[in-house]
Amino acid sequence: MLWHLRVLAGWQSRAGAAALRLLASGFEIANVDDHARALWGTEYRPPVRPYRLGALATAWPTLSEVGSAAELRAALASSEWGDPGGDSAAAVAVGMRIAAAQRIAAVVPQAVHWAAGRLALLVGREVFLAGRTLTPPSARRAARVLGSEAMGSPAFADFPRRLPVTARWVVDGVERPMDLWRAETRWWMRLQQDGRDLTRGSGLDSSPVVGAVALLSADAWRVRGALELAARGGGSLETFDALA
Template sequence: MGAGWVAGTTRARALRTRCLGREGIGELASSGTLDEALRHLAATAYRRDVTVGATAAEAQRAISSTLLWHLRVLAGWQPSAGARAVRALAAGFEISNVMHHLGGMFPDSHGPGPGAEPFHPAPHRLGALATAWPRLSRTRTAAELRTALASSSWGDPGGDSPAAIASGMRISAAVRLADAVPDAARWAAARVALQFGRETLVLGRRLPDVSLRRAARLLGPRAVASGAYADFRQALPPTASWLFDDVDEAADLWRAEGRWWHAVGQDGRELLRRSGFGPRPVVGAVALLSADAWRTRGALELAARGGGPKHWTVEVPDGPG
């Protein structure tokens, strides 16, 4: 094993201390106010971008930014194969940038809602974790954005509407993740299954043909062609079907989100515990950090609503996309 993997794995294992953990997340969730929660976060590994007086949306964005910073540092310690794995696992940050960029082109369709304060965060600073963001950020219309995506490793999303671009990028990211990081293949397949079920079986949207073909690579053609939830669930491969145990109706798919993050966190912990040096502990660190950040954002939301019990942990969300 090369020196690069030794250094990269050592750094990955050290990042466990950056997680808030179940106890810390429970304490955060029990905060009676948002300001109290922010003061609590200011004494944790998430203090880098969190400021007292921030809104809930700003603080949640800061938590994501702290996660991204840790991933950028982790990638910098890796040999080339490890850096590619971290980049594939961090693709959601580039998708977020693109969707905020696209929202500026369709302000009416991406508004904060009645009575809500507008929130226009600066793009995530991706550094070496960017796939095509510098070029994508220079586009000025949705058509230009689609063309730029088509000429990059993201591929053509099959349309230039916000929905087509979002679904196209998410499915493309999952396919690339499954190819590049075998230890994350079941996360990728299950995530695509959840997205496909929501968009086609709950919202009644038809995905562009190119996204259907990509989804079929992870889910199989029978699942993608299913018109009913029961048929879809039955046709899924084992890499994805585990997510839908006891989810008997399409309307209950929101429950699978928490199960997905729980599995990512558990798998990440096991990968990180394994002895030796190589990509698995690195993948595990990214998974564990990401799941911790997701739970921390959920706990912050609960604190902003008045808080919950001290031993509360985030396992089931309120249905975010």
């Protein structure tokens, strides 16, 4: 998938390449996740070869060179990612994901509902399922997309109804935070359907490119899930059939 995105970016205008860089930011986040765990030594993992991002990198060449958790936070703070608000591996992981969603919502109009929905899922899991408090910088970024009223929800029951329309759709009808996995499936289903619709458009803007990224992402998610099911001895493919 990353290789296809790098090739696709090479055919874009500067603005189009910038949008693709944002939509592909999950690869850079994955690189930083592995690097942060290594710096913290939180768990033993065999060395992981980082994704080769090429022109899709935002700050990875600099981030890959830092040698401590404090240096990683400082490097993020001085980059487009912004300060995650903490130097733990968890603060960095959550902070970068919130920053990515906020930036995508601000820059890629076709992806506003995806970014807002993804952010609602992330905040729902972190705050109401895991019981963790977001760092102040991450909370402020999330509020720019989800609104301060939603971010101030005292309980999960209040969270969905306080969300803006761009995000409410993904958790509509979800009554308990432990059922957010169902909302995530809904998110992927919308990503694929929206991607199909965007690639069928006849306009001259970047919509077909954004749609292609969505379809590649949904396909990669389905394949990864199918491989996981196979590794566990098989199981129901109902979720993946729904996406076909």
